Amino acid sequence: MDSKISKADDILQKMLSEKRLKGVEDRRVGSEVFDSITLKTLYKLSNSGYIHRLNGAISTGKEANVFKGMDENDKFVAVKIYRVTTSDFKKMQIYIQGDPRFHVRTTNKRQLVNAWVNKEFRNLQRACEAGIKVPKPIVAKNNILVMEFIGDEEGNAALPLRQSDIQNPEEVINKIIYYMKLLYQEAGLVHGDLSSFNILIQDDEPVIIDISQGMTRDHPISEDLLNRDIDNIVKDSKKLGLKISAEDIKSKIIDLKS
Ligand SMILES: Nc1ncnc2c1ncn2[C@@H]1O[C@H](COP(=O)(O)OP(=O)(O)OP(=O)(O)O)[C@@H](O)[C@H]1O
Ligand SMILES: [Mg+2]
Known part of the structure; x- marks a missing residue:
């Protein structure tokens, strides 16, 4: 053996x-x-x-x-x-x-x-x-x-945004954008693989997961990855019936005064 x-x-x-x-x-x-x-x-x-x-x-x-x-x-x-x-x-x-x-x-x-x-x-x-x-x-x-563990008290794991039937899409998307801003400004990180696969919904609230590839803002590819994350969120918002542009999201994330 x-x-x-x-x-x-x-x-x-x-x-x-x-x-x-x-x-x-x-x-x-x-x-x-x-x-x-x-x-x-x-x-x-x-x-x-x-x-x-x-x-x-x-x-x-x-x-x-x-x-x-x-x-x-x-x-x-x-x-x-x-x-x-x-x-x-x-x-x-x-x-x-x-x-x-x-x-x-x-x-x-x-x-x-x-x-x-x-x-x-x-x-x-x-x-x-x-x-x-x-x-x-x-x-x-x-x-x-x-x-x-992200889930309920009985041990059922939370579902990704992509499979969730959410009642409050606008709140959820705004919270996700707010988290992207905190991640960028407070933690100095870009997620790099953000999409409806890597956002779980627990009690109608988004939870960001799968952040292993997240890199510091000063990484040479961080801006490209931030743009990609933003594009994914634009697509996910569209699917939820919301209209929000990549420019809008980006200005919310990187505007240090807002
Ligand atoms: N903390 C957690 N609590 C509950 N479920 C989780 C948790 N972390 C991950 N999961 C579940 O496991 C799935 C995969 O997790 P994750 O996204 O971190 O791995 P992954 O890197 O995408 O895996 P791969 O890329 O190899 O497919 C998630 O979509 C989610 O359903
Ligand atoms: Mg994942």
Whole structure:
């Protein structure tokens, strides 16, 4: 047997025998097979009380899987696990290299993914401090990020704006633009992948997610990405029956006096 797999087996057996992490039947978490380092990281997070159990997948994306979990106090948490093998390293390198907060000169995939997760954690922290509603980051370890669960009290995850049937489109769009402004002016960041996929609706309010690629305002590509984010919001507003131009949104975001 491959030594990596047998190591993963050992870790898993330990988890199961000590009943540390419930909801993991074999090397799989949900329908996904994770490598031994990921399992070891899950084990450590469970040992420290951050994840007591995993209660199924919320989303299986290109690069990451998001699970619903529970911490040691039975509070829901969201667990985002990046897959090292399928991550887009070119993109990660471009976004990380121009960011003065990170000095990653590595071509080592695992280290790059870990830095990426750390970047998502720090961006969430900065956004929180700026007063933007995002999932509060709880802990980042290797390729795993644990954060506040966005959903209802029964544990149903909030739906993305794209799939939500919202009653108050104008309020929601205005709030999103206000958050873009706070992100830009207070946190000094541009989201870079903002769209109705990465905005969840919880109690009729928008919550911004998936901010790993978010970069500082002084990054050479930040203006292009801000324009793209704005164009996406214009399109989403249109779908909701609202008429707002890219210029209007941009002036709200970058006008320091408003
Ligand atoms: N904190 C959270 N609480 C509840 N649901 C979440 C949370 N974070 C993410 N999700 C759910 O998981 C989905 C994917 O999350 P996210 O956008 O962060 O990953 P992703 O990077 O887009 O994944 P990929 O790009 O690989 O598809 C979201 O659309 C949302 O449905
Ligand atoms: Mg996303």
